[in-house]
Structure formats: structure tokens, C-alpha cells
Amino acid sequence: MKKILVADKLSSAGTDLLSEKYEVVVKTGLSEDEIINIIDDFDALLVRSQTQVTPKIIDAANKLKVIGRAGVGIDNIDLDSATEKGIIVVNAPSANTISAAEHAFGLMLATARNIPQGNESLKHGKWERSNLMGAELYGKTLGLVGLGRIGAEVAKRALAFEMKVLAHDPFVSDDRAASLGVELANIEDIFSRSDFISLHTALVEQTKGIVNEKLLAKSKDNLIIINAARGPLINSKDLINAIDSNKIKAAAIDVFDQEPAIDDPLTKVDQIVVTPHLGASTIEAQDRAAIVVAEEVDSVLSGGAARYATNLPMMNEEDLAYTGEYAGAAMLAASVANQISQGVVKEVKIDFNGQISHRDCSILRAAILAGIYYQVHDVPVTIVNAEKVAEQHGLKINEIANVDESSYVSSVGVTLITDDATNQVVSTISGNDLRIIQVNKYTVDFSAKQSSNMLIIKNNDEPGAIGEIGTILGKLGININSMYVSPGVDNSAMMVVGIDRILDTKEVEEILKLKQFIHFVEQADISVFN
Incomplete structure (x- = not known):
């Protein structure tokens, strides 16, 4: 387990x-x-x-x-x-999208209406209504830096409060922004036009310290800044200076450069509402x-x-949901093709058949490359690094999309060309089962669930061949889990036998002694796919 x-x-x-x-x-x-x-x-x-x-x-x-x-x-x-x-x-x-959006909006309300200060004042026996005058959100402009999942949810809530919403996000189209009721603008315009700004962008080298002295100098007077995204997005020293000089009114901070932020300077400023990274802290x-x-x-x-x-490469979620189901089948086909091929792999031809041919198959390409290399490379190879490993080996890759559907909705074909041979294996899925449905020109039906090892035998298509092979396997103490005999092609047939262990060299030689029947014997360990 x-x-x-x-x-x-x-x-x-x-x-x-x-x-x-x-x-x-x-x-x-x-x-x-x-x-x-x-x-x-x-x-x-x-x-x-x-x-x-x-x-x-x-x-x-x-x-x-x-x-x-x-x-x-x-x-x-x-x-x-x-x-x-x-x-x-x-x-x-997406797990904390709603919680983070609600927290950012709550911070905006709390800061605009001086709720934390009012709570603290009253608990200390003071009644300071006149000193805690706040501001409405209604009719104000909210600027969003980042209009991804969380930014979009904050925008929805702001519009419900009848605010005008601006956003800066270089990865969001005009159509997407318009569908959210948001106006796109550059970041300088965001700061010069907004009464409130909420940060919802990723932390990368280009966004580190994006809120700094230069940008704050362009801001609208009495601006309130909310940061429930990543602490380093704001230059803390510049923010504090802007508040101390009355350039901006206040801020609300849920995230910090270093956490726990017990002695962070931001926690010492009266005009900054702080919470201990609570954005995702809901049940x-x-x-x-x-x-x-x-x-x-x-x-x-x-x-x-x-x-x-x-x-992994970015993919459309709908494409990934569909093609991702075939990743195991793609890796299985490649693994079997590699194990039955002799020589150094020079080229791989990939066929995406049926409905998957209309989709982005990047994940399947990576799975196929992982299937080729995962058993033979000196470092672990998975779909994450398989492309890089293939590039290092100079592997030539050709992809073909075949829209015509056979009896299967979709399937993946892998043809390996080595300096010694060419072999093709085609696989598909049936429910939760991975199935091999073709080996070279032979149609087969082999379930990866039923056996940990495949024995592939090309033999003469004539009476007695199956019995002779079964007898030898029995003498060798090999348990047969499943067997599929392909219809004959050019007076030959193919047996795909599920067995409980890989045969050693001497055992393979015993089968090859049936020269009158046997053309070749290959095997593949598929235990990882059970």
C-alpha cells in the first residue's frame, strides 16, 4: 500500500x-x-x-x-x-477563493468605518463617536491589482455595494473584464483614480514591492490600501511613510514579509488594521x-x-479534465512499446485518435515520454520532467491527430522507432481500466488490471500453437491470469498473455524452442499500472 x-x-x-x-x-x-x-x-x-x-x-x-x-x-x-x-x-x-475575497472586503469595510478602533476604544471605557468618523463605500472607486479568481469575487461584492471597479491585470482580456462589470486600466491610473485599492496578484519578481514610494506618490488623497494577497507586494517602509505624511489615509494588512509578524513595523501604526493571515482561515x-x-x-x-x-504546462481545465483520463493509458502504451523494442530509441510517433484529437493533448505527450523513460533513466522520470529528459536525449517526436473514431471513443497510439526495430502499441480506457488494444498490426484486448506482466508471443496461425505454449508455461510454474489471441494476419497470430511474473532468460529460451510455431517472444512489466 x-x-x-x-x-x-x-x-x-x-x-x-x-x-x-x-x-x-x-x-x-x-x-x-x-x-x-x-x-x-x-x-x-x-x-x-x-x-x-x-x-x-x-x-x-x-x-x-x-x-x-x-x-x-x-x-x-x-x-x-x-x-x-x-x-x-x-x-x-480555488479552495480559499471565497474566504479570501470575503476577508479582503471585510478589511475594507472595517478600515473605512474604523470598526477595530471603535471596538478597542469602547472596551477601554471611551465613547469617541466624533473621533471615529468613517466613509461609505457607496459611490466610491475600488481599484483591483489582479483580476483572477479572488479579485473577480471581490469585484462582485464591490458592485453589489454600488462601487465603481477598476482593475489592472495584463492577463485579463477586455471581454472578460467587461463580463465582470470592471474597467481595465494601467496601474498608475488605478492609484490616481481609486478611493480603495485591494491587491490580488501573484508574488513574482516583477510584482515584488509593486506598491512603493513612486506609485504611492501618484495616489489619490485619502486612499485606503488592502493587502490580503502576499506581504512583499508592498514596500512596508514606503507605505508607513505615506501614511505618516498623510498622503494616504490608512491600510489593512493580512499578510507580511515575514510571518509570524509579531514585531513587524506595520503592526505598530494606528492607521493600519492588521490581522494574522486570516484570509483562508475559515472552516x-x-x-x-x-x-x-x-x-x-x-x-x-x-x-x-x-x-x-x-x-506542468498550463492547460484549459476542460481539455485537462477530458484528456487527463487517458494519461495512464498513454503512459502504459509507451512503456510497453519501449519494453518490447530492442535498440536505442530515435523517434516516437504519437497518434491521438477519436475525440481527444480535438483537444490539447500536452498532458498525454508528457505521459508518453514518461512511459518511455521512467524504467530506464538514472533519475526518476515523470510527466513533470519527461519533456526535458526527451530533449536531452535528442528524441524526435511526431504527433498526429486522427479525428476518425473506431469502436473506441478515443485512444492513444505510440510508435517507437529504434536503430533496430519499429513497434506500435495502442491503448485506451474502459471505465477505470487501462487496456492495450493493438500491438503492431494485431488487434488485441488486454486489461492492465488483471495482470502485472505481459507476455507477447508472435506465432504461426495454426492448430496446436496455443496448446504447446500453454503446456510450457505450466511446466515452468507460470500462472496465466489472462490470455488474448489476435486474429491471424499473414498466416501469423499474436498471443498476449497476462502472467504473474517476468520470465528469466532461460524460461524465454524454453518457449523459443518451439521453432515450428514461434516467431518472437517479448515481455513487459506493467505492475505500476495495476
């Missing part, structure tokens, strides 16, 4: 889901060294924001296939190290994040595709 290490406190909604299929070990508060000492036993690692998944941890994780972050940001995971080692990193990008968000990341980890460990992989 595969093992999963949960290194941070996670909602039981997620761990209960995983416990149905895997051995889940919960050990929180571990140091880097403590994780290094045990991580080699685990197939998956789940964290929130506390545990730092460092290069040293990843280097020690020789079985690890997936790292799950129960939340949005992956700042605490060394993505480059994980990618280099072929480990998929998944997160739950609903935590349950949602745990369930989403658990489903992602389960999908990866089961040989499927991850919807929210952070170190």
Missing part, C-alpha cells in the same frame, strides 16, 4: 478521503532533518504553509511522486528541485483545500492527471 506523509495539520475531510486507499501517516511539527530521515518511505507529502519543503528534503525523497499543498501559494516548496526530480507539485488554487476553506488536494494526490498516485499541477 502506498504511503502518504501529512506534515502539517490538515482537515480530516482530506485525510479521511485518502485513508480509504492509502496508508496515511500524520506527523506535524517535524524539523527538516526529521523529515529527511523518514521521507524515503513515502509516495506523497502533504503540507500547508508551515513545513518548508527544501531541496535537501526533495533530494532524500526517492519514492516521492507528488507533493500536495493544501492552499494556494507554493512559496514553501522548492519547485525547481521537485521538477528536476520529476515530482509533481499540486495545490488547491469551509480548510475543508475545501484538504479535499481538493487529497483528490489531486489520489489522481497522481492512481496514474491519472492532476488538474492543479503547478509545474
Whole structure:
């Protein structure tokens, strides 16, 4: 049974889901060294924001296939190290969308109406109504820096309060903004025209310190800034100076450069409302994040595709949902083709057949390359780093989209060309089962669920061949789990036999002694696909 290490406190909604299929070990508060000492036993690692998944941890994780972050940001995971080692990193990008949007909007209301100050004043026996005059949101302009999932939800709430909403986001089209009732503008216009600004952009090198002295100098007087995204988006010193000089009115901050932010200068300014990174701290968000990341980890460990992989090519969610179901079949076809091919692989031809041919098949291409290399490379190869490995080997790749559907809705064909031979394997899915449906020119029907190993025999299409081969396998003590005999082609036939173990060289030679029947014998270990 595969093992999963949960290194941070996670909602039981997620761990209960995983416990149905895997051995889940919960050990929180571990140091880097403590994780290094045990991580080699685990197939998956789940964290929130506390545990730092460092290069040293990843280097020690020789079985690890997936790292799950129960939340949005992956700042605490060394993505480059994980990618280099072929480990998929998944997160739950939409899990806290509503909670974060509501918190940002709550901070805006609290700051505009001096709610925290009023609470503190009254609890100290003061009645200071005249000193706590606030401002309405109605009729004001809200500027959003970032119009992704959370920014869009904040926009909806602002429009409900009858605010005008501006947004700066270079990745959002005019049509998308218009559909949200939002006007796109450059960031300088956002600051010069807005009464409130809320930050909802990712933290990358280009956005670090994006709110700085130069931009604040262009701001509208009495501006209120909300940051419930990432602390380093704001130059803290410049923000404090702008408040002290009365250039802007106030701010509300939920995130900081360093956390816990016990002595952060931002927490010492009366005009700044602060909360201890509570954006995602709701019961609903935590349950949602745990369930989403658990489903992602389960999908990866089961040989499927991850919807929210952070170190894979970006794909349309609809395409990924459809083609991702065929990722295991694609990898199976490539693995079998590679194992039955002699010589050095020079070229791979990929056929996307049926309905998947209309889709973005990037995930299937990566799965095929992983299937070729995962058993033969000196470092772990998965869909994460397979493209890079193929490039390093100078592999030539040709893709063909065949829209015509056969008896299967969709299938994936992999043809490997080596310096010695050419072999084709075609696979598909049937429910949760991966099936091989063609080997070279022979139509077969082999279920990966039924056997851990495939024995592929090309033989004369004549009476007695099947009996002779079955007799030899019986004498060798080989248990036959399944058998499919392909219809004859050019006076030859193909047997695809599911067996309980791989034959050694001497056992293969015993079968080859049937020279009057046998053309060739090949085998493939498919235990990873069971």
C-alpha cells in the first residue's frame, strides 16, 4: 500500500478521503532533518504553509511522486528541485477563493468605518463617536491589482455595494473584464483614480514591492490600501511613510514579509488594521483545500492527471479534465512499446485518435515520454520532467491527430522507432481500466488490471500453437491470469498473455524452442499500472 506523509495539520475531510486507499501517516511539527530521515518511505507529502519543503528534503525523497499543498501559494516548496526530480507539485488554487475575497472586503469595510478602533476604544471605557468618523463605500472607486479568481469575487461584492471597479491585470482580456462589470486600466491610473485599492496578484519578481514610494506618490488623497494577497507586494517602509505624511489615509494588512509578524513595523501604526493571515482561515476553506488536494494526490498516485499541477504546462481545465483520463493509458502504451523494442530509441510517433484529437493533448505527450523513460533513466522520470529528459536525449517526436473514431471513443497510439526495430502499441480506457488494444498490426484486448506482466508471443496461425505454449508455461510454474489471441494476419497470430511474473532468460529460451510455431517472444512489466 502506498504511503502518504501529512506534515502539517490538515482537515480530516482530506485525510479521511485518502485513508480509504492509502496508508496515511500524520506527523506535524517535524524539523527538516526529521523529515529527511523518514521521507524515503513515502509516495506523497502533504503540507500547508508551515513545513518548508527544501531541496535537501526533495533530494532524500526517492519514492516521492507528488507533493500536495493544501492552499494556494507554493512559496514553501522548492519547485525547481521537485521538477528536476520529476515530482509533481499540486495545490488547491480555488479552495480559499471565497474566504479570501470575503476577508479582503471585510478589511475594507472595517478600515473605512474604523470598526477595530471603535471596538478597542469602547472596551477601554471611551465613547469617541466624533473621533471615529468613517466613509461609505457607496459611490466610491475600488481599484483591483489582479483580476483572477479572488479579485473577480471581490469585484462582485464591490458592485453589489454600488462601487465603481477598476482593475489592472495584463492577463485579463477586455471581454472578460467587461463580463465582470470592471474597467481595465494601467496601474498608475488605478492609484490616481481609486478611493480603495485591494491587491490580488501573484508574488513574482516583477510584482515584488509593486506598491512603493513612486506609485504611492501618484495616489489619490485619502486612499485606503488592502493587502490580503502576499506581504512583499508592498514596500512596508514606503507605505508607513505615506501614511505618516498623510498622503494616504490608512491600510489593512493580512499578510507580511515575514510571518509570524509579531514585531513587524506595520503592526505598530494606528492607521493600519492588521490581522494574522486570516484570509483562508475559515472552516469551509480548510475543508475545501484538504479535499481538493487529497483528490489531486489520489489522481497522481492512481496514474491519472492532476488538474492543479503547478509545474506542468498550463492547460484549459476542460481539455485537462477530458484528456487527463487517458494519461495512464498513454503512459502504459509507451512503456510497453519501449519494453518490447530492442535498440536505442530515435523517434516516437504519437497518434491521438477519436475525440481527444480535438483537444490539447500536452498532458498525454508528457505521459508518453514518461512511459518511455521512467524504467530506464538514472533519475526518476515523470510527466513533470519527461519533456526535458526527451530533449536531452535528442528524441524526435511526431504527433498526429486522427479525428476518425473506431469502436473506441478515443485512444492513444505510440510508435517507437529504434536503430533496430519499429513497434506500435495502442491503448485506451474502459471505465477505470487501462487496456492495450493493438500491438503492431494485431488487434488485441488486454486489461492492465488483471495482470502485472505481459507476455507477447508472435506465432504461426495454426492448430496446436496455443496448446504447446500453454503446456510450457505450466511446466515452468507460470500462472496465466489472462490470455488474448489476435486474429491471424499473414498466416501469423499474436498471443498476449497476462502472467504473474517476468520470465528469466532461460524460461524465454524454453518457449523459443518451439521453432515450428514461434516467431518472437517479448515481455513487459506493467505492475505500476495495476
